[in-house]
Amino acid sequence: MSQNDNAGPAPWDHSLEDALAGLTSPGPVDLTLRILRHVGISHERYDAYVLLDTDAGGLYAAYSPTAVTGSALESMVVSPEMFEEIHWQRTGRTAIRSTMPFPGLRPALRTGRAKSLPVDLTGLDAHERAVLEAVRTVPKGQLRPVSWIAREADVVDVPGVNGFVTGTLARNPLTLLIPCHRVTYEDGTPCDSAYTPATGRALRSAEGIDMLRLAELFRRGGVLLGSDTTYIYCHPTCAHARRITPPHQRPFRTAAEARGAGYRACRSCRPVSV
Incomplete structure (x- = not known):
């Protein structure tokens, strides 16, 4: 019997294990979408979504074939899975990760001009949609008070109109794309009900709004x-x-x-x- 016969089993070669593991890689991000389209699953049952860079950090943005259906800052959700869950609860549609953004979404975020970007506000009532559409008309680098939003949305006769407007802003389902950081109270104080104060400050600063002045x-x-x-x-x-x-x-x-x-x-x- 040789000396090696008493040595027991040879130790596991971890370098080989690592090499084998390297042969397996995750599938393409868009693979799930390709499969759904291939087997003919209706577009009404799911949306795609992407993660894009903005002046306030990463932004998750979901979309159907015809419109952007939801967005949230990465700092507002703890994970992609949380964004997916929130989107499903609000729309009843599954959000599936993609790498291809909705047409026109990148330029809208880069320029801060998203007024003409198609958006889907399904699930909101007529007054809420009117408020958010009014906010969309506020130009980049400018601010408007709550009373201006109420007038433009034609909701001045809604009971507790100021609270109604600010409450609608807080429930804005299209963060950044509907620029709530451009709305103030009547005394000029930012109405950041849709953002943290730090996020609102970052967005206004990026648009050249001098709040100290x-x-x-x-x-x-x-x-x-x-x-x-x-x-x-x-x-x-x-x-x-x-x-x-x-x-x-x-x-x-x-x-x-x-x-x-x-x-x-x-x-x-x-x-x-x-």
């Missing part, structure tokens, strides 16, 4: 800003207001005060006339 203006009573050369008053973040040089700026507390001083409302930002 606005806070100083509001401290001086300037909810609206007029030009003593054109005699037009605007929301302070309106593109026209930003062109008013400091010597010609005239702050106003209300639209009535501005009209009383002989100023007329900007036709672009259309301040509420109260």
